[in-house]
Amino acid sequence: MPSAQRKSGRPLKSEEPALPRQELDKALVFGDVKALPDGSTMTSYASYRELAERFGVATSLIANYSREHNCLRRREEAKTRIATKADQKLIELRATAIAVSKDDALKMIDGYLLGFEEALAEGRVRVDNPTDFNTMVRLKEFVMGGADSRQELHASFSLEGLQARHAQALRVARETTPAERGEVDAEVESEDKESDSASHTSDEILASGQSRRLMSQDA
Known part of the structure; x- marks a missing residue:
């Protein structure tokens, strides 16, 4: 078919x-x-x-x-x-990878802090220089998002800075007048200066008169 x-x-x-x-x-x-x-x-x-x-x-x-x-x-x-x-x-x-790495870092920091505590109890570390301990504590705060993780500026004063400020204040005090420092009234100081100037002028006149008399006697 x-x-x-x-x-x-x-x-x-x-x-x-x-x-x-x-x-x-x-x-x-x-x-x-x-x-x-x-x-x-x-x-x-x-x-x-x-x-x-x-x-x-x-x-x-x-x-x-x-x-x-x-x-x-x-x-x-x-x-x-x-x-x-x-x-x-x-x-x-x-986010999961970051969380895992953060947890691992915290575990290592906690392990270090525990080891530091044991070493401190056994007397194997110095107690007068806790620099490493302080660093690890601050690092833990940073990882956990604590205060050290925020970018903040805090004013602090060192001994050298205070000494420099004191020396500058003394220098300024020596270069200014009592009136400028606010210790006496400016008008009083001005009157004192005028009286001192008048006193010096009268003394100079008296000295000049005495000198002329002596010269006339010698003549």
């Missing part, structure tokens, strides 16, 4: 194969995930022609479905959602 020959021309609508809408929608919106040689994956999107050949339908049917169901717009929205979730996952992984 001869096999049925395929009719030429475009098949009737009733003869077209059923369109797998769910698979087509997934391919149009989410694409196909392909494995790469290095073990990673990538997402690719087949063209309308490739999808038509895959599902055995006309290219126009694929295009109409994509347009009617807003597949291209949904594809971009899906990309955005996937990228956002991927970023959140990376943030979670990074």
Whole structure:
């Protein structure tokens, strides 16, 4: 019996194969995930022609479905959602790694502090130089987010600084007058200066008169 020959021309609508809408929608919106040689994956999107050949339908049917169901717009929205979730996952992984490293650091610091306590009790460390102990305590505060982790500036005074301030104050005191220092009233000091000046002037006049008398007697 001869096999049925395929009719030429475009098949009737009733003869077209059923369109797998769910698979087509997934391919149009989410694409196909392909494995790469290095073990990673990538997402690719087949063209309308490739999808038509895959599902055995006309290219126009694929295009109409994509347009009617807003597949291209949904594809971009899906990309955005996937990228956002991927970023959140990376943030979670990074936060977990930081938390683990922080816990490990705190464990090591606590171990050092316990060892320091034992060495101190046994007399194996000096008690007059607790530099290492202070450093580790401050480091623990820093790791835990305590006061030492905040960038603050505190004013402090050293012995050298106080001595320099005292020397400067003495120098200023020597270079200023009592009135400028507020020890006496400025008017009183001015009167004292005028009286001193008048006294010096009268003394000079008397001395000059005595000198002239002596010179006349000698003559």
